[in-house]
Amino acid sequence: MGMKAKPHHQHHYNGNGGGGGGGNGSESSSSTSPSPPPSPRRHSSTLSHCRRKLRSKPISVVAGFLLLRRFLRFLVVLPLLYVSGLIMCVGPFSGLVGHTPLPGSVYRSHEMFELLWPHIQADNSTPIELSSVWRYRRKLKEQKPCPPSTAGLQLESPGPSVYLIVEVNGGLNQQRSAICNAVALAGLLNAILVIPNFEFHNVWRDPSTFGDIYDEDHFIATLDGHVKVVKELPEMVLERYDHSIANIPTLRVQAWAPVRYYKGEVYPILQRQGVIRIAPFANRLAMNVPPSIQHLRCLANYEALKFSSPISNLAKKLVERMTEKSSRTGGKYVSIHLRFEEDMVAFSCCLYDGGEAENSEMNSIRQKGWGDKFKRKGRVTLPGLNRIDGKCPLTPLEVGMMLRGMGFDNSTSIYLASGKIYWAEKHLAPLLKMFPYLHTKESLATPDELAPFKGYSSRLAALDYTVCLSSEVFVTTQGGNFPHFLMGHRRFLNGGHAKTIIPDKRKLVVLLHDMGISWKDFKLEMEAMLTESDRKGKIIPRVKKFTKKSSVYSYPLPDCGCLQKHNGTG
Template sequence: MKSNQRNHGGLGVVAAGVLVLLLPIISPGLFDPLSRSSPSLFSEWNAPKPRYLHLLRSALQRENLTWQQSDFWTPLVDQGWRPCVDSASDPSALPNKSKGYIQVFLDGGLNQQRMGICDAVAVAKILNATLIIPHLEVNPVWQDSSSFTDIFDVDHFIDVLKDDIPIVKELPHEFSWSTREYYGTGIRHTRVKTAPVHASANWYLEKVMPILESYGIAAIAPFSHRLEFDNLPANIQRLRCKVNFKALIFVPHIRALGDALVSQLRSSTRQNEALGTNYLREVTDSKDKQGGGKIVVLHLRFDKDMASHSACDFGGGKSEKLALAKYRQVIWQGRVLNSQYTDEELRNQGRCPLTPEEIGLLLAALGFDSNTRLYLASHKVYGGEARISTLKKLFPLMEDKRSLASAEKMAKIQGKASLLAAVDYYVSIYSDIFISASPGNMHNALVGHRTYLNLKTIRPNMPLLGQLFLNKSMTWPEFLDAVVEGHKKRQGQIRIRKLNQSIYTYPAPDCMCHS
């Protein structure tokens, strides 16, 4: 059931730091997390009550205690790594003649499709082929039909890669029959349906090259995670990095909206109040992204799809458990392995995404106080306002793109999940700190991108937090000490990619050079 959500108008007070969370829009009304009489908003469950009252009461009083500004605001030190995606000595130049055209049809949401685009460029290079601008499928969860050109600057994409592979926006007339509809109506000799997950370069040379040579075109569908991360030539790895970090930029109106949001988040309270709560200042100087108050992005994905797949207990009572179990059975038909474990086992293993209440307590323990401004953006939260009320009580100065931007500015992206996510991604890149409450494609993409830029990224210690939240007798000082100690070495320090790990999450050493 859809939550009852509305825009809220007040901007609140700008403090020394600004905290940005990736979350959906919420209602203006404050729900008292310590109250046990708030009404239910959803028919399938009872409005969840706070699960950690003993911690929450202390966290709400933290400004009355001896408190110092969080050390986590401190930027990362120079770790000796630099972006390294171009190679002047790379002998791989464009071939005299392309072997044919490669089409790919990409599944998933924005960030899964982003990784697929990078892989598609690499596959075209391996096959000495011309890439057609990738087709983005309509995801059944996100229900967004936005095309490549709706999201990414296609001319920039082609220009950056012009010395690596030939790219065309459309097929020539003689191949105009090769469409998504054509491949959905029967078996076609030019379609490759059997590309294994993390296929090798040799697989493409052996299986796809003959189709190119015979027909002049090959369409690969599905195409998601279809190229391995190891045993590839260095120039192919660098090319994937170049696509991800240089060729893929968002369309101008997404960048302009993102710049304006960042600028407004960094600006002073008095200026915002004087201009009006829904005023969105135009940004003309890119340096505005670097000045003013600090920004932290928290990615909090807590929709029904994720909550169900995790098989964890989120405190919504028997009705919620039954609703999530039914949803899980319908969507995944018993393929969720987590469902064989108890909630306690899942939490001890760090498999449960943090709830809004839990991430609020984590942020409070890390030193962020109630004067920290929150920017909320992402897909809708399962449970709506009732679920996020405790987080809002801990951090009352919450914002999102809808509360900051005018209706006119939002019109181009309203109802389009990929464009909404693109704005959040852009703001995240220009934040001082990024933290995610749930692993996933958005988390992985941003962790990698911020590593590439040497920006601070706090990775929640999920097994530790699971164990801490299971301990009902833990005091606030004990919780605080354990959280701070458990996250000292999880702030964006370079982690060298290991075998089978994603190049998009761990860009060193493939995309970076050590000086």
């Protein structure tokens, strides 16, 4: 009987979602044997059970409440203990409490330099030749022909002309990214692109227009047959909006918006209005687009965007002068993108060897530039952890020691691409000791030649970009749009190899903290780092994560390969 009752209750559970209750009348009647009669009630037992339950309930509630309070206290205290421990180990108080700082957490590179400088001077090993730095070679595949000029998405049958206006912001290479994306988007939407407008930004403070940086006529002519570009809206379109761009419908598009978004949301509005304005436009188009649209990015970046005559003429002179001053090394030179300006040092929240004066100055710069951003509730700044994590800008001294360790000797010509170095006289002195043939745009150009560029950060950056592009070795020290675009451009020109040294800063800061390391051992580590940069320089990611670090601008092959073959640079 018990065996037959079990499936009956199970059936009731499945049908009603309840648990283990008796069946209804119809279910009972379907059983072949009657259910056993219920047991007689035992009132005394039930009453006793209820009393026990009532007595135990307050005790269990109080105990649970106490446990909960202890648990919550633990959750609050644990992070504080963790952060306090890190501060004690890593922070500036570690020396006071007797704790040994974590390896790499404290800037001691200046002490390391003083210790190893005699050994660096006495090093008579054979220096590395610039012509043989890069040993890894990429076997180039036969490139497919470029997509036809009419390969854009045909969303509907062609109708009246529609126009796309974009507002681009940021520095030189963020603007470059936005321009290339705008060309691709115009092709996607079958729109006529109006020459992009550059927004004035309080950080860069550069009022330059598109025509100040790039050759407008060359841009329009190169894209002709692919995307139509005009310098301004036609009069008849402007009349509809009272000759004010501000009256044109402005769309705010999500970052990295996919093709389906533009096809489903933006395209219908464009067809209705005849013109749309997207602001801001930085990173507003996904990297994953059809090949024909990706080709437009390549075409814009590597062929259509040519620096304006004032920039390209002076940049050409700087490259020629740099080559002449590198006669000791066959006209080849090393370029370094150094991010050790005071705003970069302040933003990184890293500490160097300037003591309390440096700390006070950096706090003042942070307050002036970013207000209370670094003082917000819950924000903890740990300079030592930033350094260990490789987030601190390398000093000129650290870059110099790294390069000497890699085998570059004091006859190597160096081009330094940088803004105004923080405490320049102090920080550049050791680099000049190690590499006396150090040049900048200021030292290569005359004051009269540079005068038209003063106060225009993007135009000055364009000069640096061109000289770095022509170097045999490029050294990046802090990341950002400049090195990402430059490495991609170098890959495009150098058969797929970036020819770029990318320091392993997490490893480097630990080595520069070790006062017991010999110059010989330090060199072995730096040579291994150079070999790794050589190996990674030719790698093409198998699966591209569509971000600015691994985009078509950083890794142009194979997407832009047809242009490479066309230009004869493969």
